Amino acid sequence: MRLKDYDVGPFIGLVVTILCGTVFFLVQLREYYWNSYTIADSVYGSVFYLLTGFHGMHVVVGTLWLMVSLVRLWRGEFSSQRHFGFEACIWYWHFVDVVWVALWCLVYVWFGGWLYMWWFKMWDGDVYTFKYP
Numbered sequence: 001m002r003l004k005d006y007d008v009g010p011f012i013g014l015v016v017t018i019l020c021g022t023v024f025f026l027v028q029l030r031e032y033y034w035n036s037y038t039i040a041d042s043v044y045g046s047v048f049y050l051l052t053g054f055h056g057m058h059v060v061v062g063t064l065w066l067m068v069s070l071v072r073l074w075r076g077e078f079s080s081q082r083h084f085g086f087e088a089c090i091w092y093w094h095f096v097d098v099v100w101v102a103l104w105c106l107v108y109v110w111f112g113g114w115l116y117m118w119w120f121k122m123w124d125g126d127v128y129t130f131k132y133p
Contacts, residue, residue, distance in 0.1 A: 014070040017093065021063035028056045044111055051103055058096050065089045 032049075039049040069089045072078060078086050 010073055011070070014066055014073065018063055018066050018070065021059050021066065021093075025056060025059050025063070028052065028059075047111065048107055051107055055096070055100060055103055058099070062089070062093045062096050065092065 037045040037048075039045050066089060069086050072085065
């Protein structure tokens with residue numbers, strides 16, 4: 001971008017990223033539809049829908065921003081001196097990615113049961129008292 005010698009690469013990258021954001025959001029909608037719990041069922045349901053919902057909203061905003069950046073890139077509005085909107089979009093999208101990694105670990109691995117079940121089996125059902133073998 002700064003050298004102003006871009007060709008097809010940035011366009012392909014933006015289109016693929018837009019497709020990934022769209023697929024992510026559609027999978028999230030499918031998950032919401034098929035979940036066996038609601039936001040009112042438990043604390044886990046409330047936390048799950050709050051955290052993943054806010055993240056999904058940011059994915060939608062980021063995807064729309066990527067679409068605007070794609071149009072602006074297509075029209076040649078970015079140059080080596082004027083590309084802050086594109087760079088800010090990239091930073092925003094990477095922040096959304098990093099937040100998803102943390103959310104996935106928290107919501108799906110820890111609260112979702114994988115890590116908790118391992119902890120539960122390790123301590124023979126008594127997760128609050130440490131028993132050494």
